[in-house]
Amino acid sequence: MMRFLLLFSRQGKLRLQKWFTPMTEREKKKITRDMTTMVLSRQPRSCNFLHWKDLKIIYKRYASLYFCLAIENQENELIALEVIHRYVELLDKYFGNVCELDIIFNFEKAYFILDEFLMGGEIQETSKQMVNRSIEASDMLQEGDSSEWFEVELFG
């Protein structure tokens, strides 16, 4: 089972956090701090797996963003790496050539996608098509009257 997923920038700014088991605010803050320092201090081309207490930490960097996933000890590291990758693919499909800014400005969308992909710490749907269809179905209702939304090229 997955325990948490954190997305943070190279500067250590948290972009998204998902906790699959109950945790106090304090623990969350401590873990976030530990993860950013641990992951950011890693040399390039080192192994993507770390230990933290009794958890395995799987991290991967995509452009300026780090994805950091904690799994329980008996889980498979490689498949966790693919969980991260599939999530990135889902984001990419939804946003189209996703970049950190998409996630910063539309973080709630990133959460919605994550909720369709993972549920209660387990994989729920691995098909890109299916996840996207669910999200779009909800978005349809939402953007029916979204006159105020328009493109911004500001941050490209």
Next chain:
Amino acid sequence: MSDVVEKTLTALPGLLSLDSQPGSTKLSSSSKLGNLIRGITELTSKHEEEKLIQLELTSIKEQVSSPNTSMRQMKELMVRAIYCEMLGYESSFSYIHAIKLAQQGTALEKRVGYLAVSLFLNESHELLLLLVNTVLKDLQSTNLIEVCMALTVVSQMFPKDMIPAILPLVEEKLNHPKEIIRRKAVLALYKFYLIAPNQVQHIHNKFRKALCDKDPGVMTASLHIYLQLIEENPEGYKDLTTSFVTILKQVVGGKLPMDFNYHSVPAPWLQIQLLRILCLLGKNDQSTSEIMYEVLDESLRRAEINHNITYAILFECVKCIYTIHPKSELLEKAAKCIGNFVLSPKINLKYLGLKALTYVVQQDPKLALQHQMTIIECLDHPDLIIKRETLELLFRITNAQNVTVIVDKMLEFLRVNKDDYTTIDLVGKVAELAEKYAPDNEWFIETMSTVFSVGGDTMQPDIPNSFLKLLSEGFDSMEEDRKLRLFAVDSYVSLLQEEPGKLPQRFLQVISWVLGEYSYLREDLEVDTVLRLLAKLLDMKTTSSETKSWVLMAMTKLCEGGAGVSVAREVSETYSSSLDTVLRQRAQELQHLSQDSEMRARVLPRNAGLDPLEVDSSLSFLDGFVSEALAAGAAPYKPPHQRQEELAQAKALSLEPYGLSLPISMSSCCITDRQSPTLLSISSGLSGNSNDLSYRGGLKLDGVKRVWGREGYLAQREPVEESAHVEVPSPLRSPSQQGGAGGSHSHTPTHTPTPEPELEKQQLASSLFVGLASQSSVCLMGKSEPTPQRFRRKANSPASSSAASEKQSNSMVSAPSTVDNLMFNNLLDSHITSEPAVSSLEQTPQLSQGLVAANGSCDEELPDSDVNGSSPSLIGDDPVVAAELAPHEEPPKDLLLSSCLPAELSGLSHSEITPLCSDQILDLSACHVQKEDALVLVVFIYNSSDSDIQQILLELDSEELEVSCESDSAVQEATGHSVAVCQYSLSVKRPSVHVELVGMVSYQFPVGTPQSVQFSYKLPLSSFIRPMTVSTEEYGTMWLDFSHDTKQNLTLISDDQEPLTATLSVLKKKLQLHVVEIIGMEGIVACRLLQDQPCLMHCRMHAGTMAVWLRSPVPDLPDCLMYFCQRALQEH
């Protein structure tokens, strides 16, 4: 789901154009969130950010609480609040609005509401209760998206105790026509299973339906539950093996829809899940394993694309093949697979290869040999993670020949490692290896010194404890012991002479203990040199007060001769006024003992570690004091864990069955309970049993012979076991070991760079993997280690920490406890002897001579002889005296009362009739009657007036007892000069040596004038004890299930009979116990506390005393019963 989407799409054709690029970065430049984010990125300091966010939060707060804010605006506000929270700023004011949004918004606003709730709140947040209704409503919605949202939020966080409210609705969704709903429902139930397994027990058959669902997604989801279930009980699901194998076959064969492919690998997540399930099912089960050989082979064959995901599957396959019943063909393929991992240039794969090797090396040590060069390379890998994993692997292949090299590598790693968690883990491993395989004394002491300095104060406390235990217990050769200790003293003295300030506290404690015990071994070492070194430690600012008390203890052991005394005086003067009471105590001891060398020799005999200390840990010499205190009204002693338990129970209703708390209380019992002195005689341990699973929780069974096991009586295996560990193998080094150690020694220095790195690696390899090739035995874990260990413990050292800390109490603290004991003995000896055999009074609950009047005061304790028998001064004990003191009681009335006993009770034995209370009108008395299955309290209400009194209301209450009225109504009436009788049946809720009832009688006399009198009634717990007839087999099974226990040594009764039989028959007679069986030196006895709370007793004759061990599922009961047994025997 697809049809829903289609419907939505057709319903909104106009929007399709928008859909061409659904996720393009859309945001409003006027959007407040956009502004906020942009604002923050422009800031340069944390302080500015703080100011901006506070401003933002104030504005959000204002708007959310305004009644004019629409739900749509609210949605936008929530997103901003989420953002602020993500940056680490609390916005608790918005939580309630998030719930409101989820409740009242349209589907989309709801979605943001739910998201905010799931990010803001956690399972225990009180506001979450407000969400239950919303979830209920949405689960019943016709809008599928709303149902989906509700299921998602439910699996994210839901208050545990509210699960029953929504469970039926979620269950219902298992039959929903849409697969996405079924899938989410299964996952929600999985989550429920994890947090509250017993609440979903009834739907297990529905999980089976989900497993057979036509949609592979639903089936996949159900596997999460099955993995969990099978992990807990693999036996229960063996019948499903064929189904899982068939599914895996279909998946591997590409029979699933393309949708499930991931980078053209069919459903990898599903495959891995199935492999993990098969792994659990096939473990230790040949026939089940055989079913899966074919599909495993197929999986290995199919996974050939060079992609992470196929390696993930392969890894799981390999693990499965090595876990289930082995098949050589598959093992070969799996080994090749591991080779591919290990040799891969990709670092992630290499890492997993090492992991796989670590996993299989116990079964297949040759595999490690094959890859030795790669392992050597990984050992010097720049990535610490890889290095760490390699050490883990080496740890598994350590033997007496390669231990020095491997430990060297581990220590090297420890010096650069910065992660505490890894340090703690690795330090423990080094200590384990050092103890197991140390080639010689110097190496052992030096290695342990490094462990202590590197491990510092974070390491597991049992490492220093077991090190000291090892030193003090010694091995088989006195000479070896002496050398080891001498070396320890030498190296510690030189450490202290250098820079002791750098050493961690734990290490300093170890050093002071060792110096205190053994510095006499170095004859040329002046005592005052050591004392001065120790005194220096006291002066250091960094030394903690715990360490200081260790140092003072060591000094107490050492102070001798003129110089010693002067140092001691100096130090004790400083600390005898310390604010720390422990330090002050130690300083006082030091002062007194340094002046009285005769006493010191008695209290702290030199070399005491060798002889098992006979410590009367039951403190039986204090019994007189205790019973006096009890008689004076003191509460009976309760061990801390019981007190805590009671406190917890008092605070909250415990809804958990007792069984659940079992492991905790068991281990705590181990530590805190009074132990029998035999426990301390270390030589009688049962090292042979360490692998026996029935000794969960680190039960300390030393000193108690094992007669009853899980299967019942364990015939006569015991003597064999015992003799087996009496003969501890001699620590002599085998020639091969010597060779190995010598070889590795010659290699360690060659670590300095040489022109030929390859050669160096070769050498390292040969020293690392020595002993692997020659070993034909499969197990390398040291369990069946063929070479004799150097430091073989005399007694078994259980791994659990509780046992370890108990060891500490036996060995390390032994010195001060002797002091305490002796000092107390001195003080109290006279006290004890001044009460010679006060226990002369008759007792047995069956007394029927209680017709004589007893004392008459209301709250006086019942003169129950089996309690007060030994207390010297209680007036009530002597019936004659009592009668004189209470002249207002007329003897005839008691006769009258006893004749009022209900007919059905009159034939049974009853206690004395005791007055409870009286006023001008009513006289209340009571007695208790022992029935076979109950204890009945009879209350006599004597109306001493001339007029009739109606409506006498009697109320009884007790903390320890369950009281139920046996009469038809609690209301009585009594005519003038007559007696009304009420009967209550009592059973024990919470055992305690004495249980007490408080009551109140109220009536109106004359009519309209309420009167009431209060009273209390005390009775001993022994009145509630009844024999319990069980067979030896039943006894055996029950014994292991009970969590509360206590141990103590009791005196044997030596009549002309065989002492054990005699003693047990006394107990049987006095306490109504049932003697199940007497086998040789041991006896088992069973009884129950009314109504049905069992308590088991195990007695063993040992050195003229009887070691009694009591166990029960009920807290306190063993302690109470022990008390009564002790009394019963003393009074005999």
